[in-house]
Amino acid sequence: MALLDVKGLHAGYGDVPVLRGIDLSIQAGSITALIGANGAGKTTLLRTISGIIPAEAGSIRYDGQDILGKPPQDIVRAGLVQVPEGRRLFPDMTVFENLLIGSSSPTARPRRDENLKMVFGLFPKVRERGAQRAGTLSGGEQQMVAIARALMASPRLLLLDETSLGLAPIVVDEIFVAVRRLAAQGMTILVVEQNTALALEVADHGYVLEQGHFAMEGPASGLMADPRVKQAYLGI
Amino acid sequence: MDLLPLLPQALADGLLLGAVYAIVAVGLTLTFGVLRIVNFAHGDFLALGLYLTYLGATWLHLDPYLSLVLVLPLVTLAAAFTYRLLIAPVILAPEHNQIVVTLGLSLILQNAMLAIFTADLHTMPSVLSGQIVRIGNVFIQAAALIASAASIAVCLGLYWLLRSTELGRQIRAAAQDRDAALMSGVNVDRMYLIAFCIGIGSLGLVAPLIAPFNYVSPSVGSSFTLTAFIVVVLGSMGNFVGALIGGFIIGLVEAVGGLLTGGSINFIITYAIFILFLLFRPEGLLGGRRL
Numbered sequence: 001m002a003l004l005d006v007k008g009l010h011a012g013y014g015d016v017p018v019l020r021g022i023d024l025s026i027q028a029g030s031i032t033a034l035i036g037a038n039g040a041g042k043t044t045l046l047r048t049i050s051g052i053i054p055a056e057a058g059s060i061r062y063d064g065q066d067i068l069g070k071p072p073q074d075i076v077r078a079g080l081v082q083v084p085e086g087r088r089l090f091p092d093m094t095v096f097e098n099l100l101i102g103s104s105s106p107t108a109r110p111r112r113d114e115n116l117k118m119v120f121g122l123f124p125k126v127r128e129r130g131a132q133r134a135g136t137l138s139g140g141e142q143q144m145v146a147i148a149r150a151l152m153a154s155p156r157l158l159l160l161d162e163t164s165l166g167l168a169p170i171v172v173d174e175i176f177v178a179v180r181r182l183a184a185q186g187m188t189i190l191v192v193e194q195n196t197a198l199a200l201e202v203a204d205h206g207y208v209l210e211q212g213h214f215a216m217e218g219p220a221s222g223l224m225a226d227p228r229v230k231q232a233y234l235g236i
Numbered sequence: 237m238d239l240l241p242l243l244p245q246a247l248a249d250g251l252l253l254g255a256v257y258a259i260v261a262v263g264l265t266l267t268f269g270v271l272r273i274v275n276f277a278h279g280d281f282l283a284l285g286l287y288l289t290y291l292g293a294t295w296l297h298l299d300p301y302l303s304l305v306l307v308l309p310l311v312t313l314a315a316a317f318t319y320r321l322l323i324a325p326v327i328l329a330p331e332h333n334q335i336v337v338t339l340g341l342s343l344i345l346q347n348a349m350l351a352i353f354t355a356d357l358h359t360m361p362s363v364l365s366g367q368i369v370r371i372g373n374v375f376i377q378a379a380a381l382i383a384s385a386a387s388i389a390v391c392l393g394l395y396w397l398l399r400s401t402e403l404g405r406q407i408r409a410a411a412q413d414r415d416a417a418l419m420s421g422v423n424v425d426r427m428y429l430i431a432f433c434i435g436i437g438s439l440g441l442v443a444p445l446i447a448p449f450n451y452v453s454p455s456v457g458s459s460f461t462l463t464a465f466i467v468v469v470l471g472s473m474g475n476f477v478g479a480l481i482g483g484f485i486i487g488l489v490e491a492v493g494g495l496l497t498g499g500s501i502n503f504i505i506t507y508a509i510f511i512l513f514l515l516f517r518p519e520g521l522l523g524g525r526r527l
């Protein structure tokens with residue numbers, strides 16, 4: 001069954017259309033990759049799904065419910081949580097405070113201690129940095145905190161926007177080991193990446209976004225072998 | 237004339253005044269720091285509070301201190317309506333649109349008060365009016381002492397709320413990064429409403445407390461808005477501690493300046509110092525650190 005079902009979605013900024021008819025289906029328990037060039041509209045799609053920007057047309061169904069037009073906090077509460085592009089930590093708060101903010105929603109609040117334990121197990125560095133101001137962390141540490149903050153909301157569907165951007169390969173590996181572990185525990189994950197090889201390697205299924213709609217879609221291994229993907233996104 | 241013997245009195249006056257400026261400025265900096273809205277009508281809500289205190293005195297024969305129980309909730313309610321009807325719709329609009337809204341609100345409030353209460357000055361005496369506390373050669377009005385102490389207490393209370401409670405943390409999150417707060421499940425709209433109500437509601441608390449030693453006229457809000465802006469810019473826009481310190485600085489500058497110049501060109505001195513300060517430290521006292 002599809003946990004997330006997007007149909008005919010149109011969205012943009014003011015008069016500028018960015019998404020022009022998006023159809024996306026994410027199976028529960030899978031990792032889905034969303035790839036596309038700079039400015040293709042990947043972030044716009046995630047922001048629309050999270051309810052940050054309004055859609056002009058189409059529908060978004062999550063867990064059988066229509067979530068289009070719902071306020072963002074209700075979407076988080078339902079378990080659809082995003083790790084934003086650029087990490088977007090609260091810079092003047094400590095790492096620990098950032099995590100607590102992650103469990104702001106009423107459903108996540110009672111599971112705070114349990115979730116803290118879980119994220120500290122996943123990213124021991126986050127615990128070490130607990131008392132430090134988030135703005136002073138390295139890029140990799142910030143990304144771990146951003147993911148940990150999202151996990152504090154007890155997500156069922158986790159959206160990861162450009163997680164690997166600007167990070168050293170060794171840190172990227174560390175983070176994606178954690179992503180795989182989450183998936184293995186049954187979490188559904190959407191990875192948005194400019195690093196196409198990485199995204200298609202971890203994912204079961206993939207979508208290629210071009211000019212506001214999906215140009216290609218299929219099993220990740222199939223996309224990886226596709227000559228067009230190879231030429232345009234993998235540089236082979 | 238030897239002014240030195242008068243200095244302790246001026247310093248005491250300055251500190252008392254400064255505490256009231258501090259709470260007015262803290263309210264303004266809270267709305268700016270959290271909502272990123274420059275509220276030019278801020279002081280007019282203080283005027284509203286003063287008029288409500290005046291009505292309490294004339295209609296219900298309430299001492300200003302007793303009218304507190306009415307004025308505080310009414311001003312807070314006015315803030316809530318203002319947020320819903322005027323502020324929320326322009327919260328994401330360009331800055332100049334927001335300025336038109338809050339400037340317009342200020343004009344509307346002032347003219348409404350002018351139409352209802354005329355331009356006459358009104359006083360609101362209390363049982364404590366005229367009571368003087370003497371410390372050495374310094375004479376302090378009991379009412380001013382109460383107003384200042386309450387202002388400081390409220391400032392500290394708000395600081396604690398922002399720093400140490402779940403609600404305060406969520407308000408700070410909304411202030412620091414709106415989208416990230418939304419994505420973390422924070423009800424940002426509610427945090428804006430609460431911050432706006434606290435920022436203006438504190439004026440509803442201050443108004444009855446300063447009423448016994450102040451007058452009210454429709455334009456009294458403007459001078460408070462102006463002073464609050466100076467304090468807030470001085471202490472760095474959106475900076476809580478900066479507004480607190482800035483309030484005391486401006487209070488002291490006014491009181492000591494008044495001593496030196498006989499009070500006639502008091503405001504000019506304040507502005508001159510303010511402008512000089514901005515030339516050398518445009519980012520304000522404490523720089524850009526947020527709530």
Ligand SMILES: Nc1ncnc2c1ncn2[C@@H]1O[C@H](COP(=O)(O)OP(=O)(O)OP(=O)(O)O)[C@@H](O)[C@H]1O
Pocket residue numbers: 013016018036037038039040041042043044045085162194
């Ligand atoms: N706030 C905004 N206002 C106006 N246009 C925007 C805004 N944000 C993005 N855009 C435009 O929308 C288009 C899609 O941007 P988006 O950020 O969704 O792309 P992306 O696929 O995430 O790109 P990247 O790989 O760089 O993150 C771009 O042309 C961009 O310039």
Ligand SMILES: [Mg+2]
Pocket residue numbers: 042043044085161162
């Ligand atoms: Mg993007």
